[in-house]
Amino acid sequence: xxxxxxxxxxxxxxxxxxxxxxxxxxxxxxxxxxxxxxxxxxxxxxxxxxxxxxxxxxxxxxxxxxxxxxxxxxxxxxxxxxxxxxxxxxxxxxxxxxxxxxxxxxxxxxxxxxxxxxxxxxxxxxxxxxxxxxxxxxxxxxxxxxxxxxxxxxxxxxxxxxxxxxxxxxxxxxxxxxxxxxxxxxxxxxxxxxxxxxxxxxxxxxxxxxxxxxxxxxxx
Amino acid sequence: xxxxxxxxxxxxxxxxxxxxxxxxxxxxxxxxxxxxxxxxxxxxxxxxxxxxxxxxxxxxxxxxxxxxxxxxxxxxxxxxxxxxxxxxxxxxxxxxxxxxxxxxxxxxxxxxxxxxxxxxxxxxxxxxxxxxxxxxxxxxxxxxxxxxxxxxxxxxxxxxxxxxxxxxxxxxxxxxxxxxxxxxxxxxxxxxxxxxxxxxxxxxxxxxxxxxxxxxxxxx
Numbered sequence: 001x002x003x004x005x006x007x008x009x010x011x012x013x014x015x016x017x018x019x020x021x022x023x024x025x026x027x028x029x030x031x032x033x034x035x036x037x038x039x040x041x042x043x044x045x046x047x048x049x050x051x052x053x054x055x056x057x058x059x060x061x062x063x064x065x066x067x068x069x070x071x072x073x074x075x076x077x078x079x080x081x082x083x084x085x086x087x088x089x090x091x092x093x094x095x096x097x098x099x100x101x102x103x104x105x106x107x108x109x110x111x112x113x114x115x116x117x118x119x120x121x122x123x124x125x126x127x128x129x130x131x132x133x134x135x136x137x138x139x140x141x142x143x144x145x146x147x148x149x150x151x152x153x154x155x156x157x158x159x160x161x162x163x164x165x166x167x168x169x170x171x172x173x174x175x176x177x178x179x180x181x182x183x184x185x186x187x188x189x190x191x192x193x194x195x196x197x198x199x200x201x202x203x204x205x206x207x208x209x210x211x212x213x214x215x216x217x218x219x220x
Numbered sequence: 221x222x223x224x225x226x227x228x229x230x231x232x233x234x235x236x237x238x239x240x241x242x243x244x245x246x247x248x249x250x251x252x253x254x255x256x257x258x259x260x261x262x263x264x265x266x267x268x269x270x271x272x273x274x275x276x277x278x279x280x281x282x283x284x285x286x287x288x289x290x291x292x293x294x295x296x297x298x299x300x301x302x303x304x305x306x307x308x309x310x311x312x313x314x315x316x317x318x319x320x321x322x323x324x325x326x327x328x329x330x331x332x333x334x335x336x337x338x339x340x341x342x343x344x345x346x347x348x349x350x351x352x353x354x355x356x357x358x359x360x361x362x363x364x365x366x367x368x369x370x371x372x373x374x375x376x377x378x379x380x381x382x383x384x385x386x387x388x389x390x391x392x393x394x395x396x397x398x399x400x401x402x403x404x405x406x407x408x409x410x411x412x413x414x415x416x417x418x419x420x421x422x423x424x425x426x427x428x429x430x431x432x433x434x435x436x437x438x439x440x
Contacts, residue, residue, distance in 0.1 A: 107327065114378060
């Protein structure tokens, strides 16, 4: 996918370069993950599939030696019990859920960083990455989008000292894209895969640019 | 209701005393607001009613000269468009919603405070109060509870400089309480009141203390 990112607190200088390059490569190679919505107003529309995207990111990062689901030590669990991935002092969260979870991720990462708390498989945090999706993809109601995360980070920036990169997954409008269409056992919440197929999609239509675009299959 | 609170950053010294005393009085006099749940696993149980509690707090604070729904200036709206109440430099939020909104409230209040942004009807923020409910009341799934807010604040404390009091609404277990039972047009999400009546409730049962207790009517 196409990436945009927003760095604070000297992220580039502080983060392990090889680890960061690995994440960027994985995300650039990531196909768009979509599923059919069952939400009112967009029933059967293709929407961004957070479960599919998370699973693909997990598989790719673990194959590069990233440790998944690293437990947060007891006594520091006020904002959650584990972090998504860690390697060489770099923490990674993929955040495609409801928008208030972004600030939760930012502030707990910052608190763990400031306290210098070791997270055994990855060591202490030197820097962190939070992965989000762009607004342009149709998605479940109230889910976080990258532009919102960038705005919030700008607003919070003075309160945090952790070197942080927020990455947005974007796509070229009106351009064929590799995608994965997954059908789940139940349209909402289920993680049980019924069928997964590689497809090609296009985001948006020629002639008008919208903040949020329909995603259509090129051929089924 | 019975109140417990957690202060940071010299709240007492920095907050307007009369304004704070007004809020504390309103909350001490507040009856417990309940409604019937329609959520799986607690259908028809009495649960904490956030809409009723918010409306009662609104009426009481406005009658004491607090300004409701104060707009956040454009350019500072990354974490929301308005604050619940303000008076004499004291900002008040009532937060009975899903738990990640607490940290959103804390961090946006802190950012507005640090930037010294004037909120016209109340002036700049000198101090802030966030009102929450205790865990012991049965409530909708994933809603914030006071003990969780206290834990999160302790974890975030070093990152913020705004003088802040987080208040928890508690109740004595197994003791008759004044309460208001409201029936809404639809069990979930609706704010349209069908019937509102004053009742007496009791929280918990003698002989066992649970983290979360059933709320029962003394007589209907």
